[in-house]
Amino acid sequence: MAIVNRAEGRAYLTPLVGFLLFFLGFPAAVNLVYSISTVSFETLRSPSLSGFGNYAAVLADREFWGAVSFSMRFGVLTALAECLIGLFLAVFLTPLLAKRSYLMAPLMLPLMVAPAMIGLMYRLVLHEFAGPVPYYLFEWFGDSPAFLGVDNAFRTLLVVEILQWTPFAFLLFYMAYAAIPLEVREAASLDGASALKALWWVELPLMLPTLVIAFFIRFIDGFRVFDNVYALTGSGAGGSTTSLSIYIYQAFFKGGAIGKAVAASVVLFLASLAVLYGLNWITGRGRR
Amino acid sequence: MKLNSTSFSAVAVLFASVALPGISHATVTVLGWPGGSEETALRATVEAYNAQSGIADADKVELLFFNRDGFFDKLQADMAAGSDAFDVNLVATYSIGRYAPYMEPVDLGADAGKVFGESVLKTMQFDGEQYGVPTDLSLHFMYYRKDLVDALMQDDVAKKKYAEIAKEHLGKDLQPKDPDSWTWDDWAATTLYFSKQVNSESPVRYGTVLQMKNLLFNMMVFQSLPRSYGADWTDKDGNVTVDSDAYKTGLELYKKLYDAGASPKDSLSYEYAETNAAYGSGQAATALQWNAAAADLTNAEKTPAVAAVTGIVAPPAGPNGRADHIHGLGLGLNKNAKNKEGAVKFLKWLATEDAALLYARSGGSPALAPDVAAKVSKERPDLVKLGEFASQYGYVMNGATSANALSVYELQAKEFTGYWAGQQSLEDALAHTKTGMQDLLKK
Incomplete structure (x- = not known):
């Protein structure tokens, strides 16, 4: 017998559905209208419908595709690096952390800092005349690279993001790795599996759902990056470090191209949905 | 019911007591x-x-x-x-x-x-x-190191070296001058002379600090250079004139100095704060910077390395005289x-x-x-x-108070920094800027 009947269930769900409709549905509907309208700050309350011109403008804009390319590269590379380093740390530090769990606190420290603050911090740390890194490079080697110059900016931004968010991947992997039952490891050992084989054939398959989830959480975070990039390089020389979020922000507030910015965000929303459904399908197929 | 009325009255009185003083x-x-x-x-x-x-x-x-x-x-x-x-x-x-x-x-x-x-x-x-x-x-001041310029003016060997550098890099016969009578060429020659990459005997690492980050405020700092060569955003009929020789001259000069190492390698990420830090470190001979920085750069407690030896003049002159945005x-x-x-x-x-x-x-x-x-x-x-x-x-440039002025500065920042970074040619940068400005400034 059901604990609540169908009518009661609906009654319980009503506030949640109402909340979602109001706080998510309303802005989504407004966005859809703006994306097919000619609208400016002066006409926010009276946009005039103009068809799909904003979408055409976005898709024909070389800067939009530059931003998509930046976000995609940034998202994939940071997610990959964070997961690989996080996994390495989880596997090698688990025995240590089992005995000295207090070490977890300093490892988690970067997660406590707001990304915008991280950006500002590295602006200082990497500055040729104020930062410790260039100072010591000049002391030791007589020169220092331009960390935020056009040739190195992308690599520097990658490193900054990876340093901040690897602890997040590490935390997830550590929990998953530590949760593998001891009996499973003992059985693998009795069957003659070496540590490497046990990791590859036993432990990693058991951690796979966590690995996949961590990768995509980090990919999504990397793809929509804004704060630290904006604080460090802005949109970069010639727009070279314009992420999709920065593109939308600039089109909306700086360029006043509200329809175009909203159209770009709708395109991003649809692309995200497609990726999520694709992932769902892949993981579903894997389970079967 | 009475309780409800009482509560309502109490809440009303509370709100009134909070709101009324303001009114x-x-x-x-x-x-x-x-x-x-x-x-x-x-x-x-x-x-x-x-x-x-x-x-x-x-x-x-x-x-x-x-x-x-x-x-x-x-x-x-x-x-x-x-x-x-x-x-x-x-x-x-x-x-x-x-x-x-x-x-x-x-x-x-x-x-x-x-x-x-x-x-x-x-x-x-x-x-x-x-x-x-x-x-x-x-507006903007040209901050410069009085001690370095004075030493240059009094040293015949240094003057000779200065003239050689001016001839080699700028193709002009120039001699050191008092900063208050600098043309942009004089300033450029001075910055090259005081750059280690050009002159290994320079007492400082760089001749200047250029603010070249893709940021609209940096365009305001840059604007006075082309302006002194006669630049404007539009002519009197409203035609966009950003592809003028004046803008070309200004953009090329910035790139020439950056490429020659007269400004720090990270200059493409520099704005106000970075410029203050670079000049304040004592490793740059000049800086075109906002007037707001004067209080810090001339304060011995805040900038001990250069405060006592910092001079301030208006931006250098071009063929059309001096201009200050x-x-x-x-x-x-x-x-x-x-x-x-x-x-x-x-x-x-x-x-x-x-x-x-x-x-x-x-x-x-x-x-x-x-x-x-x-x-x-x-x-x-x-x-x-x-x-x-x-x-x-x-x-104030023609059109610089228009509805899209901010967007014009943004556009220039993106395109001009793209040229300085070597990502596009000068012609492409100016063509993109002109097209964008025509769209932004149309009535």
Whole structure:
């Protein structure tokens, strides 16, 4: 017998559905209208419908595709690096952390800092005349690279993001790795599996759902990056470090191209949905 | 039921007790520029205004501040939504056109011109109408190392080296000069001479610090170079003229100096703070920087390495003389103001000589006409230079107060930095800028 009947269930769900409709549905509907309208700050309350011109403008804009390319590269590379380093740390530090769990606190420290603050911090740390890194490079080697110059900016931004968010991947992997039952490891050992084989054939398959989830959480975070990039390089020389979020922000507030910015965000929303459904399908197929 | 009525009454009384003091004390609400000297000066000035005997309670001023971060974006969203939360709002030169649809022009009276000068009043004008009282002005100073330049001028061997460098890199016969009579070529030759990459005997690492980050404010700093060669955004007929020889000359000179190593390698990520740090470290001979930096760069406690040896002049001259990009902050009238009469009364008072002097003495940076600035020259010697440069060399580009002026600066920042970074040719950068500006500046 059901604990609540169908009518009661609906009654319980009503506030949640109402909340979602109001706080998510309303802005989504407004966005859809703006994306097919000619609208400016002066006409926010009276946009005039103009068809799909904003979408055409976005898709024909070389800067939009530059931003998509930046976000995609940034998202994939940071997610990959964070997961690989996080996994390495989880596997090698688990025995240590089992005995000295207090070490977890300093490892988690970067997660406590707001990304915008991280950006500002590295602006200082990497500055040729104020930062410790260039100072010591000049002391030791007589020169220092331009960390935020056009040739190195992308690599520097990658490193900054990876340093901040690897602890997040590490935390997830550590929990998953530590949760593998001891009996499973003992059985693998009795069957003659070496540590490497046990990791590859036993432990990693058991951690796979966590690995996949961590990768995509980090990919999504990397793809929509804004704060630290904006604080460090802005949109970069010639727009070279314009992420999709920065593109939308600039089109909306700086360029006043509200329809175009909203159209770009709708395109991003649809692309995200497609990726999520694709992932769902892949993981579903894997389970079967 | 009685309980409900009692509770309701109690809540009403509570709300009234919280709300009423605000209503009774001030009915002209002024949204000011938060933080820094502007806020301090405005607070002191408003206090003096409210203390005047002729000001009715209903016309007294209350101040409202929020954060500087994203201030103008938030203000735009507020004004577009028809907010009446403030009667008087902050406005900046490059964004007047954007806010003008939500504001009303104000007549400041004939004396305002005598207090500020016409070129400064122009920083608050749009379509020929006065939209605000100019409270604080920003322009640029050429900061330079007096000790280094003096040593260069007195050393014949150094002069010879200087002439060789000028000939090799700029193709011109030049000799060291007093900074106050520099042309841009003289400045360029000096920066090259003081760069280790060009002259290994230079006592400092770089000849200058160029602010080349893709940021609209950096375009304001750059603008005076092409302007002194005759550049403007549009001609008198409204045709975009950014592809002029003047802009080409300015852009090429910046790139030449950057590529030659006269400015730090990271200059493409430099803005105000980085420039101050670089010049303040004592490793750069010159810096074209905002006037606001003068207080720090000449303060021995804040910048011990260079404070005592820093000289300040107006930006160098081009064939059309000297030019100094000016833009101002000011206060104007919200179209949806609840108390327009009181707001206009306050704005008119703010444009008087007494109010401007009080604002200056309280730490603000108004650009005052020379005879007015002379009255505060003892307390604020920096304002004398500010007023002098603004009245002699100050300019506002055609279209720089239009609705899309901010976007024009943004566009130039993106395209010009793309050229400086070697990502596109000069011709492409100017062609993209011209196309974009034609779209942004069309009526």
